[in-house]
Amino acid sequence: MHCVCMDSFTLSHIGNGFFAFIRNREQFEMLREDKSLLKSAVEDFLRYDPPVQRVSRAL
DSSP: OOOOOOOHHHHHHHHHHHHHHHHTHHHHHHHHHOGGGHHHHHHHHHHHSOSOOOOOOOO
16 A cells, blocks of 8 residues: 655645646656756756745744
8 A cells, every 4th residue: 555645835846847837838848858857857846936935934
């Protein structure tokens, strides 16, 4: 039995990444053609459209 546990932060990251590929189809096609771009694509996913836009703290 496999258990996959994700929080809303992870799900938002995945969703934002897929949505970015929908909006930028040519980037998705580049990644499909050249799998060596995958590592940098994942790193860019994390920076391009993060699920948390701003975090503030009250002291």
